[in-house]
Amino acid sequence: METFDHRTFPLARLVGPRRSVVVLLLGLVLSAAVLILAPGPTESTDASVNLPDNAESAIARDRLADLPGGQDAPAIVVVSNGGERIDRTQLAALGRLSQDLGSSFDSEVAGPVPSQDGTVALLTVPLPGGVGTDENSERIEDLRADVREALPDGLTAEVTGAPAVQADLGAVFEGADFRLLAATAIVVALLLIVTYRSPWLWLVPLIVIGLGDRVAAKVVEAISGLTDIPIDGSTTGITSVLVFGAGTNYALLLIARYREELRRHEDRREAMRQAVGAAAPAILSSSGTVVIGLLALLLADAPFVSRIGLSGAAGIVVAVFFALVVLPTAMTLPGRWLFWPFVPRVGDPDPSERGLWRRVGTTVTRRPVVVTVSGLVILVLMALGTLGLRTGLGQDEQFLDTPESITAQKTLSSAFPAGSSAPTSIVTTPQRAEQVARAAGDVPDVRSAEVGREGDGIAEVSVVLSDEPSSEAALRTVGLLRTAVQDVDPDALVGGQDAEALDEADTAARDRGVIIPVVLAVVLGMLLLLLRSVVAALLLASTTVLSYLSALGVGWLVFDHVLGWSAMDVGTPLLAFVFLVALGVDYNIFLTARAREEMRRTGDATGSIVTALAVTGGVITSAGILLAAVFAVLGVLPLVLLAQLGVLVGFGVLLDTVVVRGLVTPALVAWCGRRFWWPSRLSRPADPAGRRLPHPGHSG
Structure with a gap:
């Protein structure tokens, strides 16, 4: 039968007495250059919106931006009195708060608007839209602080609306990189210690893949900055998990083959050359499958999905580089004692x-x-x-x-129509606005439909639904709404x-x-x-x-x-x-x-x-357990999407x-x-x- 000389594989030739040192130094220099010189990322103005530009709601949003105040994003202050009616003195104090907020944020604050039962009142604070995530978070934090400071005794206030939800979403990822990296590193270290039963062997793959993760993060940021593709904490978090998971898997496979070859070859570098030549084709094939599969996500219309594809593919390429180029040289420098106390010997x-x-x-x-x-x-x-x-x-x-913006919506929906915090907007013409409003008002589960802003041949009809925002019932109502208003105006657009x-x-x-x-x-x-x-x-x-x-x-x-x-x-x-x-x-x-x-x-x-x-x-079982555990680490970020993804991928692996x-x-x-x-x-x-x-x- 056939015999094999795996040393002929190109990557295997990088291992040698002098070449290993040179390759390792070049890898470290390249890593330092990327970490120091890589440009920063493009910051998303609204990472929570995951819509293609040709979606009807996206077109409606762009058209409404041309209206007076169209760039504004209303934040809603929900004030309650523990289920009791808000009295006149408190309403008067809320009126003064409304004026103070208008001065602080240079906007016309609407309200207070009490509910029919008088237990809840609303203040609407228009905030300029189209700003970065950090600036939006600062404004919401300032708004919440101002409201708490001036709120009359006995009342409770919560801030919701699109800017507040976006700020709370951003808060999920504050310090996320450190938490995710720390949790992932701990999980990987523990599993490597259990796998190798060595007091120091685990350090080599962990340090190499950990460095690869930091380099991959900088590469993703550089791609974002050069292509103007925005990224957020969820993008970098998933990429980090991919790099650690896949990179450690490849490292486990390589080290297992290296240990096997050490029982056949006296020279550790010869053993590593054989190991790289034997393991690299499978690693390159599997990683190539992952990279091309992730790049297929660029075909997605959803921006978030395509961003994950691009950043994930870049991360896997970096992980393969560190697993097949840097790790083999790092493993051969110390010698066989790295496996102590279970040192493989020739003939074992x-x-x-x-x-x-x-x-x-x-x-x-x-x-x-x-x-x-x-x-x-x-x-x-x-x-x-x-x-x-x-x-x-x-x-x-x-x-x-549950963040404040969501609890505020629940308080609001207890006294107002549930859709009050996120009205649906219909874009039509001034000539057909009244007809469109009547048609919208006839749709089941629509509480109100009123003609709002007009300008430059565009009119907005503001619609309040009875359903909770983004619920299945609300989406069904929007579908009926689109059919109804487009019967009156075929060019009408429904957004919100x-x-x-x-x-x-x-x-x-x-x-x-x-x-x-x-x-x-x-x-x-x-x-x-x-x-x-x-x-x-x-x-x-x-x-x-x-x-x-x-x-x-x-x-x-x-x-x-x-x-x-x-x-x-x-x-x-x-x-x-x-x-x-x-x-x-x-x-x-x-x-x-x-x-x-x-x-x-x-x-x-x-x-x-x-x-x-x-x-x-x-080794495959160890790799599978490790990959499942690494994906489970996504649960440290309190976002349901990431938790679901971690559970599914972890169990599936x-x-x-x-x-x-x-x-x-x-x-x-x-x-x-x-x-x-x-x-x-x-x-x-x-x-x-x-x-x-x-x-x-x-x-x-």
């Missing part, structure tokens, strides 16, 4: 020969049909949980911890917060329909390129997709019945698909790439997959690692035999001399 027995995963592989391949069918049935049953899955969270459901939520849901559905087939094609293409087998590529891609659906089904049941969330965020299913399919196929690539290597050496399909599982089982890679894939290979590798040369039997025989009927 291979622990995988009698390990847990060899026993698992032997057991699974004895009954491949039973294991395959049982595993697939379990996955299908889990996937049934997707039936009835709902997407689209209300604004009050976006946060794990609820219309934006509806357009975001429609955009997310369109993005899923476009991007999911592209990512599947990428995964299939990379598997075909690496394994040169149509059967293997189709089976591995199918099991990975089924694993995603199973994770989605179980995740939805947990969200709905355990955590009480009414829906998934509109972006969660697509992002989870890309992460799980692109990252999940990594483990099948690592396993089957090693199986292909063994198959070329021995020609035994079942034996090759058992050996591959025995050799890679431990564990499911893929244990059930798919550990049981189903080996059983499938044993069931298919040589046909698993069809139509490559590996699918053909070998003659006694070790040469592959042609397929029956082959003329060559």
Whole structure:
């Protein structure tokens, strides 16, 4: 059979007595240059809006900006008296507060407007729109401080409205980089210590990947600054998790192969050259799948999704550079003692020969049909949980911890129509404004529709809904509203917060329909390129997709019945698909790439997959647990989207690692035999001399 010299792989040649030092120094110099010289990011004026420019609500927002005061974003001060009526003295004091706020913020403050039962009063403070996140947060903080200072005794005030919600969303990410980095580093360090059982080995991959994470963050900021693509805390947080998760996975695979080669070679640099040459093709194939899958997100209309794709792809490229260029040189400099107290020596027995995963592989391949069918049935049953899955969270459901702007909306909706804090705006002409207002007023669940500002051939009709902002009922009402007003004015546009939520849901559905087939094609293409087998590529891609659906089904049941969330965020299913399919196929690539290597050496399909599982089982399991734990760290940021993403990807990775890679894939290979590798040369039997025989009927 075939023998291999992995030293011929280009990256393996970077390892050597002098070259290792030079490569490590160049890597550190390049990192320092990026950290010092990279330009800053473009700051988003409203990172919470996730709409394409051609969405109806986005066009309506741009048209309304041309009206007098159209750039203003109203902040609403909700004043209550603990369920009691606000008396005249208190209302008079609120009137003076209104004047003071008008002077402080150089705007005409409306109110106080008491509710019908007199228990709640509103002050509306117009604030200039189109400002950066930091400036908006400062203004809301100043407004809240001014209100608290001048509020009459006995009254309670809360600030809501679009600027306040945006400020509270920004507050979620204050110090997020440090918290996320600290939590991720702790999780990675603990798991590396458990994996290697060495007091210092874990430090090398942690320091290298940690440096890679900081470099990746600067690269993403530089891309943002050079392309004017804004980023926010959620973008950088997800990118950091990707870099740490994927980078540590690649490091684990490389170090495991290095340890294996140290039992065969006396020279540690020779062992590392062999390890890099053997591991790099699988790492490059899997990381290439992730990068291209993330770049496919650039096809998305939703700006947030496309930003995640661009920044995530850049982060993975940086992670691969540090895992395959910097880490090998850093690992070879200290010598074998780095593995103390379990130092691998030449001639040591291979622990995988009698390990847990060899026993698992032997057991699974004895009954491949039973294991395959049982595993697939379990996955299908889990996937049934997707039936009835709902997407689209209300604004009050976006946060794990309820901020002031959301509690203010609840106070407001107890005494006013729920939609008062976020009126829907209709753009029409002055000539048709009254007709449009009447048509809007006839729509069910519309509390009021009044003609507002006019100018330059544009008129605004302000509509207040009975439904909670961004709720499913509000989105349904907006759909009816669009139909009703466009019967009167075909050119009318419906905008506002609820219309934006509806357009975001429609955009997310369109993005899923476009991007999911592209990512599947990428995964299939990379598997075909690496394994040169149509059967293997189709089976591995199918099991990975089924694993995603199973994770989605179980995740939805947990969200709905355990955590009480009414829906998934509109972006969660697509992002989870890309992460799980692109990252999940990594483990099948690592396993089957090693199986292909063994198959070329021995020609035994079942034996090759058992050996591959025995050799890679431990490291892949460690990598899967680590990646799942790293994604779970997203829960340190109190945003439901990130929590849902962390749960889905974390559970999906564990499911893929244990059930798919550990049981189903080996059983499938044993069931298919040589046909698993069809139509490559590996699918053909070998003659006694070790040469592959042609397929029956082959003329060559």
